[in-house]
Amino acid sequence: MTNLDDEEMEAEGGEEQIQMEDNEVAEEIEQDEVDEEGEEAPAQKEEKVYLPGDSMADDEELTFDKSAYHMYHVAQTGAPCLSFDVVQDGLGSCRTEFPMTCYMVCGTGDPSGAANSLIAMKMSNLTKTESNASDSEDSFIDDAEEGQPRLQTASIKHVGGVNRTRHCTIGDKKLVSTWSDTGKVHIWDVTPALNQLDQPGVQDHIKLEDKPLFSFAGHQEEGFAMDWSGTTPGRLATGSCNKTIHLWQLREGGEWSVDKRPLSAHESSVEDLQWSPNEPNVFASCSADQTVRIWDSRGVGDKACMITCKAHDADVNVISWNRNDPFIVSGGDDGIIKVWDLRKFQQGSPVAVFKHHTKPITSVEWHHTDNTVLAASCEDQVTIWDLAVERDDADAPSTDAPTDATSALPPQLLFIHMGQQNIKELHWHTQLPGVLATTSESGFNVFKTISV
Numbered sequence: 001m002t003n004l005d006d007e008e009m010e011a012e013g014g015e016e017q018i019q020m021e022d023n024e025v026a027e028e029i030e031q032d033e034v035d036e037e038g039e040e041a042p043a044q045k046e047e048k049v050y051l052p053g054d055s056m057a058d059d060e061e062l063t064f065d066k067s068a069y070h071m072y073h074v075a076q077t078g079a080p081c082l083s084f085d086v087v088q089d090g091l092g093s094c095r096t097e098f099p100m101t102c103y104m105v106c107g108t109g110d111p112s113g114a115a116n117s118l119i120a121m122k123m124s125n126l127t128k129t130e131s132n133a134s135d136s137e138d139s140f141i142d143d144a145e146e147g148q149p150r151l152q153t154a155s156i157k158h159v160g161g162v163n164r165t166r167h168c169t170i171g172d173k174k175l176v177s178t179w180s181d182t183g184k185v186h187i188w189d190v191t192p193a194l195n196q197l198d199q200p201g202v203q204d205h206i207k208l209e210d211k212p213l214f215s216f217a218g219h220q221e222e223g224f225a226m227d228w229s230g231t232t233p234g235r236l237a238t239g240s241c242n243k244t245i246h247l248w249q250l251r252e253g254g255e256w257s258v259d260k261r262p263l264s265a266h267e268s269s270v271e272d273l274q275w276s277p278n279e280p281n282v283f284a285s286c287s288a289d290q291t292v293r294i295w296d297s298r299g300v301g302d303k304a305c306m307i308t309c310k311a312h313d314a315d316v317n318v319i320s321w322n323r324n325d326p327f328i329v330s331g332g333d334d335g336i337i338k339v340w341d342l343r344k345f346q347q348g349s350p351v352a353v354f355k356h357h358t359k360p361i362t363s364v365e366w367h368h369t370d371n372t373v374l375a376a377s378c379e380d381q382v383t384i385w386d387l388a389v390e391r392d393d394a395d396a397p398s399t400d401a402p403t404d405a406t407s408a409l410p411p412q413l414l415f416i417h418m419g420q421q422n423i424k425e426l427h428w429h430t431q432l433p434g435v436l437a438t439t440s441e442s443g444f445n446v447f448k449t450i451s452v
Contacts, residue, residue, distance in 0.1 A: 051409075052358070052381050052416065068415075069129045069447055071098070071435070075151050076443040077119055079108035082424050084439050085167040087120075087174060087194065093431050099149075100126040100432055102446065103197075105176050105190060106439065107162020116162060117155040118178060120193040123446060124150045152202065154193035156210045160184070168228035168236075170250065175213075177236055181222045185238050186212035187256060214256040218246060225273040231280040237297075239270025239285060247297055265293060265305035274321040274328070284328055286316035292330055294345065309348050312336060315360075320374065322366045327351075329374055331361025337376050339387065352387055354410060363425045363438075373414075373452060375436055377423045382438055384415040384452060414451040 066072075084106035091101060101124040108116045125147055160182035167176050167190075176188045193208055216238075223240030234250025244262035251257050268288035276282040281297045294307040312332035319330045326342040339352035359378040367373035372388040389412045420440035429435040434452045438445045 052418070064419075066129050067450075069449055071100070071126060072129050072445070072447040073123070073126055073149050074443060074445055075121075075123065077106065077108065077121070077153065079110035079114065079116065080424075080441045081106040081119070081162070081439045081444075082109040083107060083162060083164040084425060084427070084437070084444075085165050085176070086427050086429050086437065087167050087190075088169050089431065091431070095432055098126070098128040099124070100435070102126070102429055102432060102435070102437070103194060104437065105165055105167050107158060107165045107178050109161035109163065109181070111161075116158045116160060118158045118162065118165070118176065118188060118190070119156075120154045120190050120197060122150075122152040122194070122197040124152070126446060150204070152197045152204050154196055154206050154208055156188070156190075156193065156208050158186075163222060163224045164226045166226050166228055168233075170233050177226055177228070177238075179223055179226055179238065183217060183219060183222045183240075185216045185219065185223075185226070187214045188212050213254075216246070216248075216256075216258050218258060218260060218262075219244065223270065225270045225285065227273040227275050227283070229275040229280065229283075230277055231275070235275075235280075237273045237275065237283055239266075239273050241269040243268060243270060243287075245270055245273070245285060245295075261300060263295060263297075263299070263301065263304045265302040265308070266291070268315075271316060272318045274319050277321060277323045284319055284321060286311065286319045286330060288315040290314065290316060290332075292316055292319060292328065292340070294342070307345055309340070309345055311338060311340070311350075317361055318364050320365045322371060323368055324371045327366075329364050329366065329376075331364045331376055333360040335359055335361060335378060337361060337364065337385070339374075352412075354385065354412065356383060356410060356413060357381070362423060365426060365428055367428055367452070368430045369433070370452070375426055375428065377426050377438060379422050380418065380420075382417040382420075382423060382426060382436070383413060384417075384436075384449065385410075385412045386414050387412055389414075415449045417445070417447065417449070420445060 084104050087103040087105055089103050104121045107118050110116055126149055160180035163179040163181055165176060165178050173189055174191045174194055176190050178186045196202055196206060219240035221240050221242040225239030227237055229235035236248035237245060239245040243266045244264050246262055247259045249257050266287040266289055270285055270287050272286050274284045283295050284292060286292045290310060290312050292309050292311040293305050295304050296306050311330050312334055314333035316330050316332045319328055321328050328340045328342060330338050335357040337354040338350040341351045357378045361376055361378055363377045365375055373386050375382060375384050420438060421442040423438055423440040426436060426438040429437060434448045436447060
């Protein structure tokens with residue numbers, strides 16, 4: 001494991017631009033372009049915006065545009081993490097001052113079969129990104145004064161690779177659920193691990209010998225779908241590759257109860273789950289059977305499924321339920337992002353369709369306070385969207401006028417973030433407005449763009 005490194009930003013990328021070098025020599029050279037020895041001055045570089053799918057010449061390279069970010073940091077945890085979640089902390093909500101601190105939990109999925117871990121993480125001293133503008137000194141952060149960003153981790157041995165990780169807070173306990181590729185779901189108390197990371201003088205990387213509070217093998221196959229209820233403490237839903245969903249509840253005395261009667265209406269693997277942010281008995285699921293379904297948890301078997309919508313023409317990988325408005329966003333293997341109005345869900349017609357991505361969507365999430373903003377990821381990029389933006393006819397490019405590289409982009413597309421390899425998951429930080437975290441095979445990115 002290595003510490004956070006904000007100097008790696010230029011290698012990792014971001015909203016990237018191509019620095020293209022003009023190798024053509026002008027037929028006439030002005031006298032001031034010739035030095036005292038009569039040699040030509042170096043040709044100036046032309047900056048162009050790079051968009052996913054654009055071709056690049058051998059002499060072109062991608063560079064990081066710092067002016068597009070308020071903050072950008074990179075971290076590695078050794079083995080890649082397929083999933084992570086942000087941990088709610090006691091440092092206060094709506095924190096906008098730099099440097100920042102955040103806590104996360106993640107699980108490794110080492111394809112080599114090596115030992116895997118559940119990891120509690122503390123990222124501290126997340127400083128503001130320096131501006132490219134020479135006259136913006138007020139925004140600079142003095143590394144010598146503020147110090148370097150720091151990553152601290154506490155790892156716990158986990159049997160099997162971690163397919164998905166989700167966190168919840170119950171009382172003074174920080175609990176984490178993990179989906180193992182062995183077919184088991186585990187519940188962990190990571191409160192001691194997080195507390196140790198806050199102790200003075202603690203090492204950056206520590207190993208703990210904790211065991212799960214509870215494990216469930218009733219799914220019989222591995223899975224990825226998992227979500228904690230935000231309205232009923234200790235309520236969990238898990239879905240697996242064998243088409244079934246099980247409901248969990250923490251009982252008085254700290255005992256876990258899992259309903260052995262699965263909810264079964266999907267015809268293929270359950271890929272993702274989301275509890276309603278307002279209704280304690282309602283949740284949504286998506287599946288490789290190309291549907292999104294709405295459930296009443298009080299029902300039994302397939303009778304619990306209230307509404308079914310054929311959502312995509314391919315596997316539906318991920319969904320996210322808007323916290324404030326009756327909308328769900330879905331992302332599929334077809335690379336399409338769709339927004340659904342639950343008041344018209346049975347009609348099967350999305351209120352918005354975005355076809356920018358060309359590879360399967362791996363994660364989607366609504367912003368927690370801005371009801372029209374969402375983020376999505378696929379293998380090679382993260383996008384941020386604002387549904388409230390519409391193109392003004394007066395601003396639409398003329399068919400006769402020359403267009404730049406961005407003119408064909410959807411007007412709702414606010415930002416494209418690149419530089420990671422095989423991006424798996426993203427989450428907004430609900431206590432750090434505008435901060436987005438992503439995980440991929442090449443590690444973690446934690447950043448805040450100028451657009452949100």
